[in-house]
Amino acid sequence: MIPRDAAAARCRDDELVGMESAAALIRTAQTWAHDNVVPFNVSLETTLECNIRCIHCYNFDRDEPRARTRQSCRPAAAPERPRLSTDELLGLIGDVRAAGCLFLSLTGGEVLTHPDLFALLDRARELNMAVQLLTNGTMLRPGIAGKLARLPNLLGASVSLYGASAGVHDGITQVTGSFQRTWDGVERLRAAGVSVRLKYIVMRQNAHETEAMMAMATARDLPYSVDLTITARHDGSDGSLAARIDGSQLEALYRGPLRPLLPPGRRPPPPAETFNCNCARGNCAISATGEVYPCISVPWSAGNVRDRPFAEIWGRSPVFQRIRGLTLADFPQCAPCPHRGHCTHDRGAAFNATGDYTGADPFVCQTAELAHRLADESGD
Amino acid sequence: MIDASAIRRIGSLPFQKMNDETLVVDPKTREVHLLNPTASRVWELLATPQTLGDLVGSLGREFDAPAETLRADVTALLQELSGKGLIDSTGWRKDDR
Numbered sequence: 257m258i259p260r261d262a263a264a265a266r267c268r269d270d271e272l273v274g275m276e277s278a279a280a281l282i283r284t285a286q287t288w289a290h291d292n293v294v295p296f297n298v299s300l301e302t303t304l305e306c307n308i309r310c311i312h313c314y315n316f317d318r319d320e321p322r323a324r325t326r327q328s329c330r331p332a333a334a335p336e337r338p339r340l341s342t343d344e345l346l347g348l349i350g351d352v353r354a355a356g357c358l359f360l361s362l363t364g365g366e367v368l369t370h371p372d373l374f375a376l377l378d379r380a381r382e383l384n385m386a387v388q389l390l391t392n393g394t395m396l397r398p399g400i401a402g403k404l405a406r407l408p409n410l411l412g413a414s415v416s417l418y419g420a421s422a423g424v425h426d427g428i429t430q431v432t433g434s435f436q437r438t439w440d441g442v443e444r445l446r447a448a449g450v451s452v453r454l455k456y457i458v459m460r461q462n463a464h465e466t467e468a469m470m471a472m473a474t475a476r477d478l479p480y481s482v483d484l485t486i487t488a489r490h491d492g493s494d495g496s497l498a499a500r501i502d503g504s505q506l507e508a509l510y511r512g513p514l515r516p517l518l519p520p521g522r523r524p525p526p527p528a529e530t531f532n533c534n535c536a537r538g539n540c541a542i543s544a545t546g547e548v549y550p551c552i553s554v555p556w557s558a559g560n561v562r563d564r565p566f567a568e569i570w571g572r573s574p575v576f577q578r579i580r581g582l583t584l585a586d587f588p589q590c591a592p593c594p595h596r597g598h599c600t601h602d603r604g605a606a607f608n609a610t611g612d613y614t615g616a617d618p619f620v621c622q623t624a625e626l627a628h629r630l631a632d633e634s635g636d
Numbered sequence: 637m638i639d640a641s642a643i644r645r646i647g648s649l650p651f652q653k654m655n656d657e658t659l660v661v662d663p664k665t666r667e668v669h670l671l672n673p674t675a676s677r678v679w680e681l682l683a684t685p686q687t688l689g690d691l692v693g694s695l696g697r698e699f700d701a702p703a704e705t706l707r708a709d710v711t712a713l714l715q716e717l718s719g720k721g722l723i724d725s726t727g728w729r730k731d732d733r
Contacts, residue, residue, distance in 0.1 A: 274663065274666055275661075275663075275666055275668065276666075277666050277667075278661075278666060278667060278668035281659075281668045281670055282668055284670070285652075285654060285659050285668075285670075288654050288655075292654075292655075296652070356652065358650060358651070358652035358659065358661070381648055384648065384649065384650050384651055385650055386650035386661045386663060408648040408649070408663065408664065409648055409649075409650050409663060410663055411661075411663045412663075451663075451666070
């Protein structure tokens, strides 16, 4: 993700679709959740099923049989567990609500492949939770879009987009026609009155269409985010990294279409006390098999909800206690780094690259160095 | 406002208590409201529909204020919450809102 203003949300899992106008008050609430260790934002992976086969998917390599799972994603030597049933998911929504969750993000896989999605949404409505969906948009048929629009607690949908043309987008999803179906879904949602934000993931295959994608979004008055960080997969495989842009593509983008998105001027390193993001403080994620993570980007299991109640994992897990106790000094590469003010501090990228939450992903470091250099060149 | 009418929260609005304040989210209007401690207490009491008299009675047992002052303050607060679309009432006149 492009580095944001210092006053912005602490990490990407805090970002809410459709609530841009209320950002200041929501930031206040997110800070309260961080300071009081309340799981205000929970991402719930409802399924691993997906109807497209993106080459960069972070779940697992969809072109291969599922063979591996990163050891840290679940307790050592434990076999992979079956996915949570609908009843388990319904119970879990109640559990996270009881612990203080207000903003529930439902994701996948493709969330719309879940056969009981609307039962989950109804449960969240009954419990006065605000919900957003993360989707590829291809299954947003007219009836579905209308039904979603009638949900009074739906914030909106974040829709993934991988190109400005069908050829590029469909090449990444490996499903012919997916580009058109995604746009059809976006338009149906908007026509029904649902807030939509596009999420553009930049890769080697689509970097050249970044400017065109931004123009498409702007022409349609659609908010969007641009994410440059492709990570290794949660199953431990790293074939997804082949889709990462290289240094020359990064520089061309930062000097070109993405330049206006970079915060202007030199940015001093943030104070040490604000270095930690909202992982395991205001945010957490729960995998389709019940593993509880500090956020959806960091597959470091703090426990499984089938073994212990969510509240116990949230309150007592050694993994979460460790994360909450970290200070800037515990991040050996970040602490002395002169580019910290221009860095995303992406813990998911670091963890997936190194297996260490306090590590650093060389690509993220490269991005920060470049952003810093451009700020210096601008002389602001 | 009619004294005997039942006042209620707009049932499906997402909200979360934050210590003695309450954050209420309205996805349809894209607005977020932070209720102060008194408004939060009223919001809490409105988990079940209440008349103005019920509310004033409940709050009178918690706040050291003359009944008439309390009634006027609660009425003003309810008008404000109604204006924000957070509550409604079975008996509100159109020009009360």
